Structures are given as structure tokens and as C-alpha cells.
Amino acid sequence: MHTSILGYVQGGAEGAMTVGSSVHLAREASFRKSLDRRLEEFRYYLHLFRKSPLGLLGLGIVIGFLVIAVIAPLLAPANPVDPYIIPKTFVTDPQPPGGQYVFGTGPFGTDIYYGVVWGTRISLRISITLVGISFILGIVIGGVSGYLGGPVESILMRLTDLFMSLPGLVLAMAVAAVLGRSIENLILALALVWWPSYARIMRGETLRVKNENFVEAARALGVSPRNIVFRHVVPNAIGPLLVVATMDLGTTVLVASALSFIGLGAQPGTAEWGLMISDGRNWILDGRWWTVTFPGLAIFLFVLGWNLLGDSIRDLLDPKLRR
């Protein structure tokens, strides 16, 4: 990015004297140069990443879940009524794993294997939506307040600090309880308490980036503030936010399944891992361990995968930790 902007500055100065096409050429050349450099950088990171066994493990787990989500109908034929509702056999006693039911059955004869497979889609939906909302809100609020400064910054950051000094989980619990039981309301309640940390990180990064030479150069050239923010500041400030987002893709599922376990989230019968554990928990004291073990392992692996991946990416990007 850095080189491309400097190239752009040179190209711009030449272009003012000659014709527009030379500007275009200079821009294209500098773009190609920056692309080459980026590619080289990427290869270097890839090389470092290959040496991190935990990062590779995380990547493997994440890819595994993505594949399961995509081919869910092949792994477990969809329930004709609603694919996200686990079909019931009405054998009330949970049956142990084996035979027709690989992971056994839960209360009311729900197929635990079906729930684990289709629950992957629900988990990804929750995490991607929730992280997406927080990410966008964080970039806008953090970016605007970091770039503009002044009264806008103090108002937005006071608001962010306020939200961060309130207990997130419990507020989300209260909001979800008041709104009513559904996955959408759960996402909404969690988004309300999730965005502030993104805004805070984004503001810090924006403050760091906005004083760099290439931003100064763009400003001197008269690039519009909107373009400066979106084409120069945001792409350079976004790195740490991406690390947090990667980890949060797992963490959001951990928190959402916890609220679902309490009973604030998916409707009964849904293929949602936290809810399945909640349904199975009365049976585990009877020794029916499979009712909670398989959905529990699914949450564990899902969260672990994203966190291993995010953790290794952060170690890669941090030159202090690289020796």
C-alpha cells in the first residue's frame, strides 16, 4: 500500500505536466510493483505459518467445519419439514451410539449426529453475522472518531467506553430475554455489546495510520476525505481487527451457545449445539453421556479452530514475537 501511494504521488506530479495517459501508466506500474511486493510478503507469511503446527491444526479444523456446513445435506439428509429442526423418532429414552444413529439419540429420539452436522450451519450463521455487524460498526465508529477527532471523537468514544464498562453477557441476557426467544434476537442482543471493542481497536489503529507519510501525501494531493479513509486509512488499519475477528468467529459461538443453553436463543428442537446440551443435561446424570458429549465437542472444536488460527496469525504479524 505504502509504495503504491508514493508511486501515485510521483505519477500525479508528472501527469499534471504531460497527458493523462502517463498518469495512468505510472499508476499501473506502481500498482503492479505493490502487488508483487504484497505477493512476496504473503509468501513469506505463508512460509512462517507453515512452521506453526498449532496454526495449521486450527486451519484444518476450520476448513473441516466449512466443508461440513457446505455438504450438510449429503452428510445427513435434510428434514423435509425444516432442515434446521432435528427429526424426532419419538423413542423417548436416549439410545447409545451405534447402528443407525452414529452419535446416539437424545431426548424424544432426536438424532444427535443430525444436530451436530446441521448445527455447523447455524453456528457459522451466528458467528459470521455477529462478527460482521461488530466489524462494520467498529470500522465506521472507530474510523470516523479516530480520523475526525474533536467533539465527534469524544462523544463516540465516551459511548464506546460506557458500553465497555457494562457487563456484556448479562446485558445481552436481559435484552434477549426481553425481546423473546429466537436466534435473530440473540444475535441482536450480542451485537449490542460486541461492537465496542472493535471500535476501540479501530480508533487506535486509525490514529496511528493517519499520521503516516502516505496519508499526508494523499491529503496534500487533495484526495477527498472519504477516499482517504476508505482507500488509505482503513486498509492499513484493519490488520489487528482481522485477528480479533478471526478469534471472535469462534468466541461468538461459545457465548451464543451459552445463552442458548440458558434457554435464550434457538427454539426447542433446533439443531443448535448449546440447546442440544441443555436438552441432554438431565440425562447425563443417568449415565447417558452421549447426549451432551457430541454437541459439546462440536462447540469445543469450532471455538478451538478459529482461536488457534487467529492466535497464529497474530504471532505472525507481531515482529516482537518473531525471532
Next chain:
Amino acid sequence: MASLLRYIVHRLVGTIPILFALTVVIFSLTRLIGDPASAYVTPQMGPAEIARIKEIYHFNDPIPVQYYYYLLGLLRGDWGFSRSQGVPVLEAIGAFLPATVELAFTAFVLSLFGGIALGTVSAVKRDRPIDHATRLFALGGYALPSFFLGLLFLYFFYTQLRWVGPGRLSDTVVLSQFPPAGTFRSYTGLLILDSILNWNGTVFLDALSHLILPSITLAAGYMALVARVTRSSMLDSLNREYVRTARAKGLDESSVIRRHARRNALIPVVTVAGVYLGGLIGYAVMVELVFLWPGLGRWGARAALTLDHAAILGFALVVGIVYILSNLIVDVAYAYLDPRIRAGRG
């Protein structure tokens, strides 16, 4: 010392708007639930009494006036009536808070010591198998849902080993030691502390054995977090010049690590530990549900399911206040330990 005092006053004043914001958020929720009067209505009331409730609580006035009366009610100790529990909200909080505090505090101590030990080992043996194992454990402890871990514990220690059941005390102990049969007196509601004050070994051992599993469950995720922060902070500190100086002086490695590297590495750990201390009370909800722990969280969760609005709001408010106050205490303790903080902000 004067600067510390000034810092405390500064932070106390700063807490007031946060407490206000909390009440505004909770107040907005009371207006979101539809009829705010539902928080005060008991099943025995008729339409005339409900109309009277609306009159008493000013639900027919403009919103800002309603907020004023809401605040006034909170200050006077009128937090509504918990239908799921059949008692006023404030009374329920008084009954449930000690159990949660006992659980959260034990978990906090466990996770702090465990996490710092793990993080130190991991950093000192960087990139060796033990580092990978510890990092995997740290990430694993974080990724394991507390309610799942708790259920696994219940399965092994209760169903299989028949060691200890859910709850805070065994029924036999309650029947033999507490009134009317026994003489156990409750001073603080914290059973460990009360059993020492009563000099009652039976209750002490029983309460302790019931406390171990839930507090380990609650501590696991938090311990993982502390271990991660300790590891990265220790790695940073081990590369510093004062560590090199200590080594050059010929100090033995263990005192270099403990007295020079770790002491400096602990400052960020204290910060993170402080930030998440208040959160433990929120996360206790799941653990309390699993272990049938008669605390705030279990009451709050039941209230959320039975649409006991007064209880949900009271629960959120009291956890919010505890959260804000614990952040305040941590900040002040931190300023006491590190003079740079109070100079920078005070």
C-alpha cells in the same frame, strides 16, 4: 499518597455517569417489554389494583418523568417483585448474592495462580513441547464451554465416582447442622467463612468439597486467558535488558525468572485480570445452572425463562453494579501498585 487519594476521588466521580448509563439501559429495557407495570403485578391482583399500580409508579407520565421515578424507586429499595421466587427482588438478591460471590471469588483466585504458573512455564520453555502443550491447554481451556465442562465433571465425579453432588451443601449436613436441629449461624452467607466463624468442621469440609468442582469449571476459561497474557508478557520481559543484566551478574536462572522477568511481566496480567474479574459473575450463570448452585445467576436464568421481568432487570442491575465496582477496586489497587498510572491520569 495525596496523588493516590486524588486518583481515587477522580475514579469515583468517573463511576457515577457509568452507573447512570446502566440505569438508562435497564430503564429502556423496562419500556421495551411492553407494559412496565408487569414488573410489579402479582398473580393475585385484579384490574383495579393494576390501575392503582400504574398510578403509584407513574407509568402514565411522560418518559423522562417516569425515569425520574424509576431512579427514585431504585434508591428507596423498591426493585419490584420477583414472581418466579415469590419475594421482592431486593430480598432475592440478598439471599442469592453470597453464593455467587463465594463461587466467583474462589474461581478468580484459582485462575490467577494457575494461569500465571502455566504462562511462566510456557514462556520460559518457548517452542519446546511443553510450550506447545501449555498453549494447547490454554486455548483448549478457553474453547471448552463452561457448561459442557461442568456436565462432564458431574458425570465423572457424581454419577461415576459418587463423590459429591450438586448444590452448596449435602442434605444430611443441612439437616444435622442448621436450625432447627443444629446451631449453625449465618453471618455473611459465605459458607466457608461462616463455617470458620462457627468453628464447624463438618460444614466447612462439606461446603469446600461442593465448591471445588464449580469453581474449577468457572476458572478454566479464565485461567487460559491469564496463561496467554502471562506467556506473551513474559516473552517480552525475557528479552529485556534488565533480564540480560541479571543473567550477566551471574544470578541463577530461577531467580532471574521469578524476581526480575516475572515481576515486571505481571503488570499487564493484573490489568487483564482486573478487566475480566467482573465478567466472572456473569459467566457464573452457566456454572450455577449446571451445578444447581443457589446463586444470582440461576435465579436470573430462571427469571429470563419465566419472563419474570422485575427479576431479570434487578439481576442485570445488580450484576452491573458489582461489575462496575469491581473495576473500580481493581483500578485503585493497580494505581497503588504502579505510580505511573495515577501520575498519568490523575
